[in-house]
Amino acid sequence: MSQSSEDTDLVFQFKNGKNKDLPFTQIIKKYQERLYWHIRRMVVDHEDSNDILQNMFIKVWKNLDNFREDSQLYTWLYRIATNESLTFIEQQKKRNSISLSDEESTFVNKLEADQNFDANKLEWKLQIAIQKLPEKQKAVFILRYYEEMPYEEMSRVLETSEGALKASYHHAVKKIEIFILNN
Amino acid sequence: MHKNKDIQNELEAISIAVANIPANEVISVPDGYFELLPISVLIDLQKNNTLEVPPDYFENISSLIIDKIKEPLKIKSLKRVQIIIRFSIAAVLIGLLGFGIYSNINQSYKNENHTINSSAVSKESDTILKNNSFDELLSQINDDDAICFLEENGHDINAALIASLEDENILPSAIDYLGDEQKLNIYLKDLNITKNSIIKN
Numbered sequence: 001m002s003q004s005s006e007d008t009d010l011v012f013q014f015k016n017g018k019n020k021d022l023p024f025t026q027i028i029k030k031y032q033e034r035l036y037w038h039i040r041r042m043v044v045d046h047e048d049s050n051d052i053l054q055n056m057f058i059k060v061w062k063n064l065d066n067f068r069e070d071s072q073l074y075t076w077l078y079r080i081a082t083n084e085s086l087t088f089i090e091q092q093k094k095r096n097s098i099s100l101s102d103e104e105s106t107f108v109n110k111l112e113a114d115q116n117f118d119a120n121k122l123e124w125k126l127q128i129a130i131q132k133l134p135e136k137q138k139a140v141f142i143l144r145y146y147e148e149m150p151y152e153e154m155s156r157v158l159e160t161s162e163g164a165l166k167a168s169y170h171h172a173v174k175k176i177e178i179f180i181l182n183n
Numbered sequence: 184m185h186k187n188k189d190i191q192n193e194l195e196a197i198s199i200a201v202a203n204i205p206a207n208e209v210i211s212v213p214d215g216y217f218e219l220l221p222i223s224v225l226i227d228l229q230k231n232n233t234l235e236v237p238p239d240y241f242e243n244i245s246s247l248i249i250d251k252i253k254e255p256l257k258i259k260s261l262k263r264v265q266i267i268i269r270f271s272i273a274a275v276l277i278g279l280l281g282f283g284i285y286s287n288i289n290q291s292y293k294n295e296n297h298t299i300n301s302s303a304v305s306k307e308s309d310t311i312l313k314n315n316s317f318d319e320l321l322s323q324i325n326d327d328d329a330i331c332f333l334e335e336n337g338h339d340i341n342a343a344l345i346a347s348l349e350d351e352n353i354l355p356s357a358i359d360y361l362g363d364e365q366k367l368n369i370y371l372k373d374l375n376i377t378k379n380s381i382i383k384n
Contacts, residue, residue, distance in 0.1 A: 021225060028221040036217070040210060050216075056229060057224045116209060123209045126201075141211040145194070148187045168198055 007073035014064050024064075028057055031074070034147065035081045041142045042085035044110040044131065052084045059084075071156050078149075078157045082139050089135050108133035122180070129179035133172050140165055141172040272332065273321060280311070 010030075013023035035056070040049040057078060067076060092106070108131050111117060112123070118124055130138055139158065143149045144165075151162040158165065184195075186206060195202040311320065325331075 025221045025225065028224055033221050034218055035218075040212075046356070047212065053220070054224055054227055058227055061224075061228055118209075118210060121209065122204045123207050126204050127209065144190065148190050161340065164218040173194065173201050177200050180200050180204070 004072055004074075006040055008069065011064065011067060011069065020061075024061060027060070031077055035077060038078065038142060038147060039085050040082050041146060042082075042129065042135075043088055044107045044137060045056055052088055053081075056080050056084050075153060075156045077145070078147075082143075082157060085168070086135055086139065103115075116148065125180055126176065129176040129183075132179060133175060137168050137172045137175075140168045141176070144169050200369060268326060269324075270322060276321070309334070 007027075010023045010027050014027075017023060032053070036049060036053055039052050039056075039166050040046065043049055043052065060077065071079075096106075103144075108128050111127050111131060112119075130141060133141060136158075140154070143154050143157065144151075149157070151165050154160075154165050155162045160168075172175070193203065310316070
């Protein structure tokens with residue numbers, strides 16, 4: 001069974017079956033890790049990621065009955081996860097009335113607070129460089145670099161044209177390169 | 184972690200430096216997190232469900248509100264006890280006002296303390312008379328203060344007579360009896376209320 005038809009089956013069971021818990025648990029188990037990592041790379045902190053992920057799944061439960069299946073379940077889930085993460089970043093910015101540069105340093109501080117943080121390791125430098133990107137560029141880079149999402153799919157998730165996404169990814173990689181070379 | 188070839192090629196075309204960064208995951212997740220997450224989400228959902236609105240609530244709410252609006256208004260009359268208390272207060276205040284006016288006219292009160300008290304009372308009574316603010320002042324007194332005041336000063340027989348009236352509609356208006364204490368006595372006589380009848384009641 002392909003991923004898409006398996007998802008269709010799970011959605012069907014959720015919409016029509018007596019016990020919604022079972023297909024829903026399967027959906028969570030199938031996508032939780034990928035969605036967690038996507039959110040975690042966006043907001044850095046584990047507790048924040050956990051809150052966003054759980055709220056996201058609660059929204060999925062409430063709206064899955066109305067999911068029209070115009071897009072794949074996988075695309076829909078990523079769209080919700082991305083929007084929830086961007087909303088969280090936006091709310092944090094408003095709550096703390098912080099500027100863009102402060103926001104970057106907040107996420108960088110969270111990374112540096114990690115017990116395994118090693119400033120000399122390239123992988124950690126990459127993490128810091130990602131947090132310095134504008135939030136939407138950050139989402140594009142994470143979806144492409146880590147999730148290896150095709151632009152066509154990403155276009156549906158972020159509701160942006162493929163051309164704009166390619167340009168955005170290019171800019172993001174160039175900014176990361178500059179940061180890596182200068183640090 | 185091995186990258187998709189197309190994505191790796193694209194990355195190398197943009198930046199060799201970034202393409203060469205080892206794709207190792209450095210961020211960690213607490214042990215057992217993913218095993219517990221589905222249960223945790225389902226528990227959260229149960230908590231959320233306890234706050235759900237009954238089915239058809241929003242469909243019916245508008246007609247429920249309109250029905251409520253159309254219901255005849257229930258007019259709550261002022262409690263009789265409150266009316267009696269207020270009239271009692273009024274009577275006691277009249278007594279004090281009368282006393283103030285009397286002490287103003289009669290200068291025979293030479294006692295110093297007494298003079299201070301009576302002059303303060305007469306000053307206040309003058310202000311009330313000038314501004315015709317008796318009802319306004321009366322309405323500012325809350326029930327607790329009124330009861331307290333009556334306990335301390337409520338031995339005036341006129342207050343008791345007024346308080347015992349069955350029908351407050353036959354009471355004179357404050358303006359009528361405020362200027363002339365005699366008028367109050369006339370009213371009381373007209374009502375045929377005596378000390379004895381009060382005691383009997």
